[in-house]
Amino acid sequence: MSDSDGKKPLGLRGGGAGRPGNVKQSFSHGRTKNVVVETKRKRVVVPKPGATKTAGTGAPAKGDPSKRPAGISDAEMERRMKALQAAKHQEVEDQKRRVEEEEKRAADRERRRAEAEAKEREEREREERTRQKAEDDARKVREAEEAKTRASAVQAEPTPPAPAASPRSAPKPSTAPRKERDDRDRNKGKGRDDARRSGKLTLNQALAGGEGGRQKSMAAMKRKQERARQKAMGGSVEREKIVRDVKLPEAITVQELSNRMAERVADVVKSLMTNGIMATQNQTIDADTAELIIEEFGHNVVRVSDSDVEDVITVEEDNEKDLLPRPPVITVMGHVDHGKTSLLDAIRNAKVTAGEAGGITQHIGAYQVDQDGTKLTFLDTPGHAAFTSMRARGAQVTDIVVLVVAADDAVMPQTIEAINHAQAAKVPMIVAINKVDKPDANPDKVRTDLLQHEVIVEKMSGEVQDVEVSAISGQGLDELLESIALQSEILELKANPDRSASGAVIEAQLDVGRGPVATVLVQNGTLRQGDIFVVGEQFGKVRALINDQGDRVKEAGPSVPVEVLGLNGTPEAGDVLNVVETEAQAREIATYREKAAKDKRAAAGAATTLEQLMAKAKDDENLTEMPILVKADVQGSAEAIVQAMEKIGNEEVRVRVLHSGVGAITESDIGLAEASGAPVFGFNVRANAPARNAANQKGVEIRYYSVIYDLVDDVKQAASGLLSAEIRENFIGYAEIKEVFKVTGVGKVAGCLVTEGVARRSAGVRLLRDNVVIHEGTLKTLKRFKDEVAEVQSGQECGMAFEAYDDIRPADVIEIFEREEVERKLD
Incomplete structure (x- = not known):
């Protein structure tokens, strides 16, 4: 169109x-x-010749106001002229810069072309010399052979005349070189023709002129010279095969196998196909198949296990000269509310107790105290029964245990547990008898009670130091610190700070702004910012180190507690941290550990045989499960809650923790809770906005707690509601059948005398014959005289008929009872 x-x-x-x-x-x-x-005509403003001339000289022209476009002031006109002048100046500068750059590029091209030509010329001269030398050697060999042939011919035929032999034999030496020169000239011409017909012109060829900018490497030149030398000497010599030791894991890809053997992938695939295995370079083959291929190529097989990746974490034996004194690690243990944290606060002059919910410690705290120039590292552990694992971890990484016992409460269950942890870890103990300033304090009772658990204090002629202290008044604190200093001197604690760091994770949490954070107690070596480490199933690079005061530090030596930032995930509390050389090693170790842990969990959860599976299903048939989700602020709290949940229940009901984790309650947690019909328990964490909206839409219950007592009690109460009510029977009366009547439309009716209690129409009944239960059911009718009644008192006569049962005889006894449901509770 x-x-x-x-x-x-x-x-x-x-x-x-x-x-x-x-x-x-x-x-x-x-x-x-x-x-x-x-239509309106557009007005075109044309500058006057005088104005243009003035602008060219550099002086801005204001112009005649009458001849200037309407609405433009002198300042505006001056600004426009300046802008025009600046634009022209910039254009001149750009043109000059472009010319300079073009000249520079031309010079570079010329220089590269000259270098390429020089290299090409040197290459040709080298090849010419090599070829000339090879020809000379070949000619000498040939002349020697001809001389030998002529000598043997002369010896065999001495009679031929000399002049006749001379013309025939003279041209022979000269014909061979001439022929070689002709062949060489012909090959040279052919090479020029091939270069002329080689195809499209590339950028390198255009810049370098003819041969291109890319030159052969020195290794290629050496190989070419070696081939020419071997050819001149009369044949190629096979290179000697290099036999390699090939490390072979349980499974390996074809590509990786060929790399480890230094063989071509195509050759390896071809060998596999010869053995009847169709595999591409990216497919995985098992170790036995790979071993056959390796042996076929003539290499040595070195079998390695997946666990060998952890061999990079070597346990170095430190030289005695490298060991330096280190601060002692003191763990404060004891029963709940015996004043452990308050005692530590008094030593540190801090207020940690005020920050804990319910006034009880629910996290492990690591602090460092400077006592007269000597550093002391303290670990504060929870005393609540649910935090057994935390106390066990504290005892494992410590040098000295301070057992805090309240003078007014004496030895309690968690005190005994702390003693057992300390004795299992073979750690020296100092007993701090706290709250001696109370009126009902009895320190001697504490010492006597400790005797029952094989803890004999010095006042009882034992070896365990004991100090009477008061966290409120500060009494005995100096004596306690002196006892700790004395004990650390006896232990002679030393470590090597000049090696790769290793340590233990005291606590781990998921911080909103900082990501996964682990509180690490460095046990050996020095942990520095930038170190690559692996801890349990996680790895990372130290992004920042924060001490117990909240300050950033560059490094942390032995016995120093620090918060480590830079992990890729939240580790388990109690995991060991090791510094490795490369991130690849750390990732490989973490991947292996994660796979091993997953396989272990799968093996633990799977039934080994069908019979066991059926037996488990039969056992769980009458078992009611209460599923829950737990999210906590730190790893140790989540672990303690899960362990407490596992103890709740009996053979009829149990609590099942579907998922436990660290950090805020997320939308995925709500989705899992909805799918399984489970409530979500948040311990010192909250749900984010999308999670709250999803919970409201899907009807998922979220409960928040800050004290572990309340959480455990609520779960117990909820689990008790799942227990079936206990049915109790209350016997309310007996009746004896005197006579049996047949009534039309009703059937057999028993004429009875209530001998004991009361007979009720709504109650259950049993028919006894010779004290044996014949029938159990309900009454169809209960009459006195001709009236239907609700109940009949003792000593009165009545008529009874059973529901759907007629086999009644005189002298039978009717037992009347009522059922009552009693609510049960978990212990």
């Missing part, structure tokens, strides 16, 4: 500026339309 499409173009009548005109538009089917069009 054309632009006009057969229609008349729009036109204007009259040429006056600003004058209206009518345009007649034609449409299909004879329709027309008149349009009024007004």
Whole structure:
């Protein structure tokens, strides 16, 4: 279609500026339309010749106001002229820079071309010399052979005349070199022809001129010279095969196998196909198949296990000269509310107790105290029964245990547990008898009670130091610190700070702003910022180190507690941290550990045989499970809650923790809770906004707790509601059948005398014959005389008929009872 499409173009009548005109538009089917069009002529501002000249000289011209475009002031005109001048100046500068860059590029091209030509020339000269030398050697060998042949011919035929032999034998030495020269010239011409016909011109060829910018490497030149030398010496010599020791894991890809053997992938695939295995380079083959291929290629097989990746974490034996004194690690243990944290607060002059919910410690805290120039590292552990694992971890990484016992409460269950942990870890103990300032304090009772658990204090002629202290008044704190210093001197604690760091994770949490954070107690070596480490199933690079005061530090030596940032996930509390050389090693070790842990969990959860599976299903048939989700602020708290949940329940009901983790409650947690019908328990964490909205929409219950007592009690109460109610039978009366009557429409009716208690219409009944239960059911009717009654008292006669049972005889006894449901509770 054309632009006009057969229609008349729009036109204007009259040429006056600003004058209206009518345009007649034609449409299909004879329709027309008149349009009024007004045109305005655009005013073009042309600078005066004088102004242009002035601008060229650099002085801005203000111009005559009468000849300037309307609405433009002197300042505006001056600004425009300056901008025009600056633009022209910039254009000149750009043109100059472009010319300089073009000249520079031309010089570089010329230099690269000259270098390439020089290299090419040297290469040709080297090849010419090599070839000339090879020809000379070949000619000498050939001349020697001809001389030998002629000598043997002369000895065999001494009679031929000399002049006749001379013309025939003379041209022979000269014909061979001439032939070789002709062949060489012909090959040279052929090579030039091939270069001429080699194809498209590349950028390198254009820049370097003819041969291209890419040159052969020195290794290629050496190989070429070696081949020419071997060819001149009379044949190629096979290179000696290098036999390698190939490390072979349980499974390996074909590509990796070929790399380890230094063989071509195609050759390895071909060998596999010869053995009947169709595999590509990216497919995985088992160790036995790979071993066959390795032996076929003539290499040695070195079998390695997946666990060998951890061999990079070597346990170095430190030299005695490198060991330096280190601060002691003191763990404060004891029963709940015996004043452990308050005692530590008094030593540190801090207020940690005020920050804990319910006034009880629910996290492990690591602190460092400077006591007269000596550093002391303290670990504060929870005393609540649910935090057994935390106390066990504290005892494992410590040097000295301070056992805090309240003078007014004596030895309690968690005190005994702390003693057992300390004795199992073979750690020296110092007994701190706290709250001696109370009126009902009895320190001697504490010492006597400790005797029952094989803890004999010095006042009882034992070896365990004991100090009477008060966290409130500060009494005995100096004596306690002196006892700790004395004990650490006896232990002679030393470590090597100049080696790769290793330590233990005291606590781990998921911080909103900082990501996964682990509180690590460095046990050996020095942990520095930037170190690559692996801890349990996680790895990372130390992004920042934060001490117990909240300050950033560059490094942490032995016995120093620090928060480590830079992990890829939250580790388990109690995991060991090791520094490795490369991130690849750390990732490999973490991947192996994660896979091993997953396989272990799968093996533990799977039934080994069908019979065991059926038996488990039968056992769980009458078992009711209460599923829950737990999210906590730190790893240790989550672990303690899960362990407490596992202890709740009996053979009828149990609590099952579907998922436990660290950090805020997320939308995925709500989705899992909805799918399994489980409530979500948040311990010192909250649900984010999407999770709250999802919980409201899906009807998922979220409960928040800050004290572990309340959480355990609520779960116990909820689990108790799942228990089936206990049914109790209360016997309310007995009746003896005196006579049996047949009534039309009813059946047999027993004429009875209530001998004991009361007979009720709604109660259950049993029919006894010779003290044996014949039938158990309900009454169809209970009548006295001809009236239906609700109950009949003792000593009165009545008529009874059983529901759907007629086998009643005189002298039978009817037992009347009521059932009562009693609610049960978990212990």
